[in-house]
Amino acid sequence: MTQTRPLGAQISHMLKDRGVDVIFGIPGVHNQEMYRGIEEAGITHVLARHEQGAGFMADGYARATGKPGVAYVITGPGLTNIMTPMGQAYSDSVPMLVISSCLDETASTNGQLHQMKDQRAAAETVCDWSEEARTAQAAYALIDRALMEFDTRRARPKHVQVPIHLLEADAAAPPPVANQELAGDMKRDELAVSRIVDVLKSAQKPVMVLGGGATTGASLYPKLAEAVGAAVFTSYAGRGIMPPRHPLYFGASLARPESARVLNSADLVLVVGCELAEVDMWRAELGSDAPVIRLDIDPVVLATHQRTQDRVILGEAYEIMRAVLDDAAGHVPATGWKPEDIAQTRDHWRAEVDAERPGIVPVCDALRDCLPDGTMIYSDMTQFAYTAKEVWDMDRPGYWHHPTGFGTLGYATPAAIGGAVARKGKPTMAIIGDYGFHYTMQELGVAVELGLPLPIILWDNGKLKEIEESMVRAQIAPNAIVARNPDFCKLAEAFGANAAAPKTLSEMQTTVRTAFDADGPTLIYLTPEISQTT
Structure with a gap:
């Protein structure tokens, strides 16, 4: 006899049967039925501190594994909060499946919790497609469609929303996994x-x-x-x-x-x-x-x-x-x-990069030379990464991930957490700027909670320096480019993370090596002055 469960629980079991081992997200009253089946299905759930963080973690997990990153979010603000990671995943061809709850009816009722005018259409602006499942069979079919398209087409994020009453209602089990040889087709x-x-x-x-x-x-x-x-x-x-x-x-x-x-x-x-x-x-x-x-x-x-x-x-x-x-x-x-x-041309271009952003190339070289073999790197929108992408040769593809295209700040920390979750026992590192760190700093708590040995290189040049230089080139008097930063090391320690502020390149190398063997994340605070030391 086919076992019936609330649809929210059936979805988790279906995902597990199709190879999903980890889900990133945040539960709420509107999507709590999706959480009914997670533990029973044997799926690990990573609790983000913000849906944006959950989305970036799913992105980082997907890039590290090649498997789709899956996120559960609530109606309304949960969906809008994850739309920035969805837009980034769309730009960078990352397989991400976002499953959200939605209100049962919005046309004739106003003032409901988390109500939006058109949630499905909003999500569609930043992903491959966004659809609402109005039956259990439709939910199963849409999930299978997403997973099949990840394997057979350019990978881009998909969104499936399910009405709350449908998540709560009993449903028959999803169909078995189809026996398909997609790669050979x-x-x-x-x-x-x-x-x-x-x-x-x-x-x-x-x-x-x-x-x-x-x-x-x-x-x-x-x-x-x-x-x-x-x-x-x-x-x-x-x-x-x-x-x-x-x-x-x-x-x-x-x-x-x-x-x-x-x-x-x-x-x-x-x-x-x-x-x-x-x-x-x-x-x-x-x-x-x-x-x-x-x-x-x-x-x-x-x-x-x-x-x-x-x-x-x-x-x-x-x-x-x-x-x-x-x-x-x-x-x-x-x-x-x-x-x-x-x-000779490559050496000339390297010198150009060094002249354009003085002092960063030597730090890149020193950091590269101290990393263990097979380190996967997640970087953010920061001058350190812009420089590194041009002068830092990789010995294998798919081991440096950057928010290209959409170009969102705050990507690196949560994405690296997703990567580290996927790569247990393997070295993973984040590189982020001082301003970008503000966007998703709360996700440091997730890395502490999970005990991830994650070095987070925080490059603090004290301002939005790339924007300042762009303003100068455009003959605009630089303004609104300096924000008061906290003591980042104390902030990291308040989360329970390790923290260090090395003063020399050799000290930095020792700190980074130690961070890969730590029992939790380590924030490594660097300023441009470090390039003047050895």
Whole structure:
């Protein structure tokens, strides 16, 4: 006999059956039925201090595991509070499933607790889709739809809302997990493969631009670059695809103005899994007059920056590019790129970054050199991260996560908590600025509660310095850029966290190493003055 339970409990059991082990959220009177089944289903729940924190934790968990991050929130303000993380996940192609309660009726009744004019429509502005389940079967179908789309399409957040009375009502068990071989269903486009191979083999000075969509099967790209003699740029999301200081690698340097000149010297540009968005290049166009081939899973991306002479290929990058490498094997590589010229250009661009934000590069170098192997990093909107993304080479992809695109402050601390929950026993670290820390500092309590050995690098330059410099460039007298900060170390200690304020780079390195072995989070307070010491 099929077991019946309140639908709220059935949803948790369904998620567990489909591989969900952790849910982030905050219970309330409107979604308490969703909490009835969590412990019984064997799911770990992480109690955030704010729904924004819950969303960023789900984001960080998803980026660390590749599995969807799931969050439970209440009607109205719970949903609006998590919309910022949903918008960030949408920008960065992160699989996140937000399940909320909603009021049973709003058209003829006013003044209800947490009432909104149109909650479903509000959520839809920051996610792939937002739907209301009006039956138990609809709730199950929408959840399965979301999970299937995470596996088969560009991953982006989804929202399902369920009326309160439906969550409380008994429902039959959800359908069993479908037996599907989704990964094997992706067909290889042989025509696309042959086109790419033909132009790569005929090019004398090819360039590959690799984005976050190329991180699956990343090891094939260095081999392909060597096989055809292609120089390589990566986006920030593509860092780690190419080994550090590979002789054909220009780095994550698309944002360098001079990269347009380098790209324009190529006779072919192959763009794989990269949007070529403003936040990738900080200019309107790639800058190359050479023929461009773009390979992406998203047709919207392929329609952007398109020129009549370009070729666009809709498909899954790994399957196609693996075949390209197979066909290119044994080809005599082009010799249009000289490794010594690439190395010299990279050194020149590194010096530019150091001159633009003085003193940060040495701190980046010292911090990188003291991290244990396999450290996963979550960064925030701060000058430290802006610098690091250009000069800090990664030895593997998918290990540095940044709020690109939507560009929200306060991301790093809760996202790193989500990552640390996913990576028990593995090193995880957050990098955040003083102002961004204010946005989600309360989530430090979650890291303490869970006993996470999480170093949080807090870079305090005493102001919104990036905004100050932008105002100066725009000939605006800088104002509203300085906020009074607390004593961050005492604040961390008040939460029960460890805290340290190293004065030298060597002391910083010792502190960071110790933090990875601590019994809870450690806030490591740094100021620009540390770069002047050793």
